[in-house]
Amino acid sequence: MAARRKQVSPIESLVLLLWLIIEAIIILIIRIIKFLYDLITFFASKYKLKSGNNFFKTYFNKGNYGEFVLYRKMIHLLGKESVLTNVYLENKNTDTTEIDVLAVSTKGIYVFEMKNFAGYIYGSDQDQNWTQVLNRWSKHQFYNPLRQNYAHTKAVELFLEISKESIVPMVVFSNRSKLSKIDVKEHHNVFQYKEAVKFVKKNEKKGMDILSLQQKQDFVIRLLDRCNMSEEIKQKHIDDVKALQNKVV
Numbered sequence: 392m393a394a395r396r397k398q399v400s401p402i403e404s405l406v407l408l409l410w411l412i413i414e415a416i417i418i419l420i421i422r423i424i425k426f427l428y429d430l431i432t433f434f435a436s437k438y439k440l441k442s443g444n445n446f447f448k449t450y451f452n453k454g455n456y457g458e459f460v461l462y463r464k465m466i467h468l469l470g471k472e473s474v475l476t477n478v479y480l481e482n483k484n485t486d487t488t489e490i491d492v493l494a495v496s497t498k499g500i501y502v503f504e505m506k507n508f509a510g511y512i513y514g515s516d517q518d519q520n521w522t523q524v525l526n527r528w529s530k531h532q533f534y535n536p537l538r539q540n541y542a543h544t545k546a547v548e549l550f551l552e553i554s555k556e557s558i559v560p561m562v563v564f565s566n567r568s569k570l571s572k573i574d575v576k577e578h579h580n581v582f583q584y585k586e587a588v589k590f591v592k593k594n595e596k597k598g599m600d601i602l603s604l605q606q607k608q609d610f611v612i613r614l615l616d617r618c619n620m621s622e623e624i625k626q627k628h629i630d631d632v633k634a635l636q637n638k639v640v
Contacts, residue, residue, distance in 0.1 A: 426450075429450060429459075430446060432463055433446050433449065433450075433459065434446075436462065436463050436466055436471065437471060438459055438462055438463070438476070441462075441475065441476045441477070441618065441619070442455075442458075442459075442462075442476040442477050442619060443477060443619040453507050454505075454507055456507065457505045457506070457507025457565060458476070458491045458492055458505050458507075460507075460584070461492050461503060461505050461563060461584065461587075462474060462476055462492050464588055465492065465494050465501070465503075465591070468588070468591055468592060468595065469494050469496055469591075469595070472611065473494055473495050473496060473607070473611065474492065474493070474494045474495075475490075475492075475493045475494070475495075475611070475614055475615065475618050476491060476492055476493075476618065476619070477489060477490075477491065477618055477619035478490040478493050478614055478617050478618050479617050479618070479619070480543075480546035480547065480549075480550050480617055481546065481549075481550070482542050482545060482546045482549070488542050488543055488546050490502060490503075490543045490546070490547070491503065491504070491505060492505060493547070493614065494591075495602075495607050495610050495611050495614070496595065496602070496607065497600045497601065497602050497603065497604060497607055498559075498594050498595055498598040498599070498600065498601060498602075499557055499558060499559040499594075499598070499601045499602070500547060500551075500553075500557060500558050500559065500602075500610065501559045501561055501591065502540060502543050502544050502547055502558055502559070502560050502561065503540075503561050503562075503563055503587075504536045504539055504540035504543065504560075504561070504562045504563070505563050506533075506536055506562065506563065506564050506565070506568075507564075507565045508523050508533075508564055508565060508567075508568050509523075509525065509565060509567035509568055510523050510524050510525040510526075510529075510567075510568060510569065511523070511524040511568075511569045511571075511572055512524075512564060512568050512569065512570055512572060512573060513572040513573070514535060514572075514573055514574070514575075515573070515574040515575060516535075516537050516574075516575045516576055516579055518535055519534070519535055519538070520532040520533060520534060520535060521533055521534075521535055521536065536562045536581075537562060537575065537579055537581070540560050540561075540562055541560070543560075544558045544560045550613075550614075550617070551610055551613065551614075556601070557601050557602060559580070559594070560579075560580060561580045561582065561587055561590070562579075562580065562581045562582070563582055563583075563584055563587045564581070564582070564583055564584070565583070565584055566583050566584050566585050568583060570582075570583060
């Protein structure tokens with residue numbers, strides 16, 4: 392004889408319903424707080440002015456949002472005056488390449504390629520394309536980000552007329568990614584977001600100075616001319632850099 396299914400009392404049903412409502416309210420409050428934080432920091436960080444993207448274009452676009460989160464963290468570590476977005480440079484083939492996030496430090500020039508991807512990531516430095524796997528039914532190929540960022544670093548190297556040792560190339564994936572299937576050489580910096588932040592923190596604390604403060608200032612000013620900014624914002628940025636330089640000196 393089949394066992395009787397335990398009946399749920401009206402009080403238990405009410406408690407369960409209340410708990411589900413409370414849980415939904417808590418999730419909603421967390422999302423509202425996160426949204427407001429993103430909104431406030433979006434304008435406070437001057438990301439709109441620097442990138443040319445409005446808030447909703449940034450917030451509801453996965454790629455743009457990943458770049459914004461990376462930019463926001465980098466200005467926290469390195470200062471607003473040191474981090475640039477949408478930098479347009481010519482590469483060796485005279486084509487224009489766009490660097491989404493670039494940071495200038497005395498420890499080197501960080502050139503970021505941000506991939507706000509989830510799932511397992513497969514690839515090597517030899518492959519033309521890498522693969523993102525969300526599940527057995529969902530696979531997506533994308534151009535090797537190491538090659539993509541190599542074009543960026545070469546453009547920076549040529550534009551600023553500096554050695555490649557002065558540049559720190561970084562390919563950054565979201566924390567929702569799994570990078571255990573990535574097979575690249577040790578000097579190729581491929582990270583999850585949280586590990587990339589740790590790397591920059593450590594390099595800023597313990598790394599050797601590669602650039603002087605004067606070089607840092609000069610490079611920021613030169614790169615500003617190749618950014619997606621209004622002339623007013625570029626001049627304000629230059630003034631801020633000079634003011635910071637005077638304080639340090």
